[in-house]
Amino acid sequence: MLSRGDLTDGEWAVLEPLLPVSNNRCGRWRNHRQVINGIIHRLGTGVQWRELPERFGPWKTVRKRHLLWSADGTWGGLLRHVRSAVDAEGGIDWNINVDSTITRAHQHAAGAPQTPPPAPSPAKGGRRRPVRRLPSIVMLHGLREGAVPKGEALGRSRGGLTTKIHIAAEGRCRPLSLLITPGQRADCTQFEPVMDKIHVPRAGRGRPRRTPDSVSADKAYSNRKIRAYLRKRGIRHAIPEKKDHKAARLRRGSHGGRSPGFDKDRYKDRNTVERAIGKLKQFRAVATRYDKRGYVYLGTVTAAALLIWLRS
Template identity: 45%
Template sequence: MGRGELTDRAWARIEPLLPPVSGRGRRWRDHRQVINAILWKLRTGAPWRDLPERYGPWKTAHERLRLWTADGTWQRILDEVIVKDDSVGEVEWIVSVDSSVVRAHQHAAGARKKGAVPPRSRNAVEGEGLGRSRGGLSTKIHLAVDGRGLPMRVLLTGGQAGDNPHLMPLLDAIAVDRIGPGRPRCRPEVVIADKAYSHPSTRQAMRQRRIRFISPERDDQIARRAAQGARGGRPPAFDAEVYKRRNVVERCFNRLKQFRDLATRYAKRAAYYQAELTIAAIILWLR
């Protein structure tokens, strides 16, 4: 086992969730070798054609990434890993959310608008998730993590997109199935967010969902409420001690961006870049 490759323990968790190696037609190249090839690409950020010979043909690894992105295999693996941890009570439902902008390499631009096969996962990205700002092309990663800082859901938008409008879609994507009967769990106990998510409509939506929302109020909102006097109402409740736990989402971003292929976006298709984020999330859960 080389550096950064799947451990025996991680492979034992993943192997039952993958399609069979042999079936109708030619026998597939060993799944573990191909996944290790994809992990090498994520870790180094090198072009596919520079893949070392020990991992086999680079086209095989790229094609496997494409196929399993289209049929939702990566997302199913992540879901199963989270379900297994939740069944033994290890998932902490104190969810922290934040976003991070990733610079898109010039090779990430120019994807063909026709002929792309959109993924069938529930996290499918509309468009290619690229935005243009003063810094050039960029993509914004919206991330929700549990209380231990492990990624629950990832959402991609253009780099110029705001944080607050994408909070509810990000939380709506969280759905952890049960081992036995029962509906998936979708509602966190607490959601922790910074000032970018502090908005009256967001707080009202959280109250309707019976989710405790902890986010500091912005200065302009405080001034507006003070100007209204008694009609401004009371300030929203804020627990400073619980808010200190928000740093887990920042640490998760740091761990994700240790994969150099994620720290800078090289993939033309947003679906492939999101699949790479999902694969990195799987590795973090299996460590």
């Protein structure tokens, strides 16, 4: 299964040249391969960090490395490189499909502080000890403002705390872009942000590819704004029209405009995004959110997507 097993020699050969060799504080990093294998184990099992088997080394090291790489965009950079290599070989099907899925948040995912904790008071006659904090996720490379909304991307509903993953998947059931929002956020409001996050660098010279050949989505994405966005970018689409939209258009007669084109055969391929979501949810740490911070959970989902690309 995609979510099981340590890195193979071939997978490690792809990742090793891209990983940092120094942490700029204490010299060289601890064995990256051992740490990544620990992260993979946690992704697949959803186990608590402190319950990691001893063969992965100190659990605090594995946890801190995942938090740091989620914050500084390392996971996103690795994913972009792997997609670029696949695209150079013509391995990406650019007929993409867009959808979303809701994940339940564990009770341990709630309660993240809204502001950084204040520095502790200095001991009597002593010096104030500095507090180590991760940089602001808004300013870090790879996590543009708006990538993780306020409130740590947690929403409340009858089912409790939920997070929604918005995904654009290529024709071979692999994620091209990912976005997380609170669970109650409407799908159509995130269509443009998901499309704008498609970014596949060229292996040689040239601008990164951002425009797919075609897009398919369900009726949740059927509105004039989305169709105008796709028409402006010259992207063919297969999005069925809602019944109430069709009735309103017909009531207006000639002023209602023409019916939007719809390719039934192209729409049949929309199942690829459902299968991509199924692959992501093979990872228990994705299917159930255990991370308090939104940027950490986004890093968890991105690391799972990286494994899907490496192992597909």
